[in-house]
Amino acid sequence: MRPLPDPGTADRTGTPFAAPARAATTVSLVAAAAVVLVEVTAGWGDRAWLPLVGGLLLGLPHGAVDHLVPAYRLRWGPARLAAFALGYAAVATVTWVLFTxxxxxxxxxxxxxxxxxxxxGETAFADLRAGRPVRRAALPAAVLGGLALLVPLVRGAEEAAPVVAAVVPGSDGTLPPGVGTVLLAVVLPAAAALALALLLETRWTEAAEVGALAVLVLVAPPLAAFGVYFGCWHAVRHTARVLAEDPANVADLAAGRLGPPLRRFAVAAALPTVAVLAVLALLWSAAGGWRGLVATDLPLLAALTVPHALVVAWLDRPGPAPARVRAPSGRVAR
Ligand SMILES: CC1=C(/C=C/C(C)=C/C=C/C(C)=C/C=O)C(C)(C)CCC1
Ligand SMILES: [Fe+2]
Structure with a gap:
């Protein structure tokens, strides 16, 4: 008997991932372009913290249904789901304690x-969007991660310093001299080389995205660039993947309807998001201003990121091609 198609996969013929992937690609590119456009026209000036804080808040819910993701795939019942959610919270709590x-x-x-x-996240999304199996691509992933996070952190070192100093008591929040320059000297040429390699492979969208990310992190105010990347690019693309994981969304997504799947996501994500926001508000009440908010947010983000990254790594484990064809032995034919 042929196995059921995996609801979390994409292919070129319009199975569940096509519509969310298209929408997420558009949202991320438009948001990045908008932040760059504001910078080159009016200039963000001292309002550059807005996209940072907005992006951090907007990005929060993207991990809010992580506890459901293995349940979608493995068809778990409520008891296993509850145990997993508890384990997730325990990993976050331990990380929080270690961080402090x-x-x-x-x-x-x-x-x-x-x-x-x-x-x-970038390489897996690009693979699925193109209908390829998710592959391990350590070098492109390192370059893209460096471009999206390390370049803004290095360029924005001055603005980030008070936040880092608030998170790490006793430090001045700056990087050791020379580290920033070395990072830029490695990541930027590597990004150019990656874009070129993608062009040579005629992977036009991915090549253009490396270019768009580079423009974002080099032109927009650095922390604003990170904020829009996190909230409108990374989080949106991850959400697109999660929509395609929910078996309840298969029919809607196959028909290109995004509204009902987004509503289901919003309902599932609401409670965990509100809980995290409440913790954040409680902790923030001790520290004022946007720097205080970001400094409060960082350990919380770190605590949530560890179980989140583990779930996503599990989701990203190299697998068979999206439009799966299994040989009778059960081995996957590629
Ligand atoms: C250090 C530092 C930052 C780093 C934030 C990071 C590293 C966020 C990572 C979030 C993740 C991975 C979420 C899960 O998907 C900011 C806020 C840019 C600004 C100030 C200094
Ligand atoms: Fe994430």
Missing amino acids: AAPGPALAVFVLLSAWHFGT
């Missing part, structure tokens, strides 16, 4: 983990 115990090393590990998570 050793904020300096924890922040460094968090930034590297984030770059990896962003980079692999």
Whole structure:
């Protein structure tokens, strides 16, 4: 018997991922272009914190249904789902405790983990959008993660310093001299080389996206660039994948309808998002201003990112081609 098609996969013929992938691609490129456009016309000036804070808040819900993702795939019942949600919360809590115990090393590990998570998010999304199986692509992922996160952090080191200093007591929040320059000298040529390699492989959209990301992180105010990347690019693309994971969405997505799947996502994400926002508001009440908000948000983001990145890594494990054809032995034919 042929196995059921996996609801979380994409192919070129309009199965569930095509519509959300198109929408997410459009939203991310338009949002990035808008932030760049404001910079080159009016200039963000001292309002550049708005896209950062807005993006961080907008990005929060993208991990809010993580606990459902394995349940969608593995058809779990409520008991397993509850146990998994508890485990997820436990990993987040342990990370939070570790972060507050050793904020300096924890922040460094968090930034590297984030770059990896962003980079692999890009390559996996591009694979699925193109109808390819998700493949391990460590080098392109490192370059993309570096471009999306490390370049804004280096370029925005001055603005980030007070936030980092608030998160890491006793530090001045700056990078050791020379580190920033070395990072830029590695990541920017590597991004150019990646774009060229993609062009040579006629992967036009992906090549254009490397260019768009480069323009975003080099032209927009650095922290604004990161905010729009996080909230409107990374989070939106991840949400597109999660929509395609929910078996309840198959018929709507196959018909190109995004409204009902988005409503289902909003309902499922509402409670966890409100819970995280409540914790954030509670913690923030002790610290004023947007820098205080971001400084409060960082350990919380780190705590949530560890289980989130683990779930996404599981989702991204190299797998068979989207339009699966299995040989009778059960092995996947490629
Ligand atoms: C250090 C630092 C930042 C880093 C934020 C990071 C690293 C966020 C990662 C989020 C992830 C990975 C979420 C899950 O998908 C900011 C806020 C840009 C500005 C100030 C200094
Ligand atoms: Fe994420």
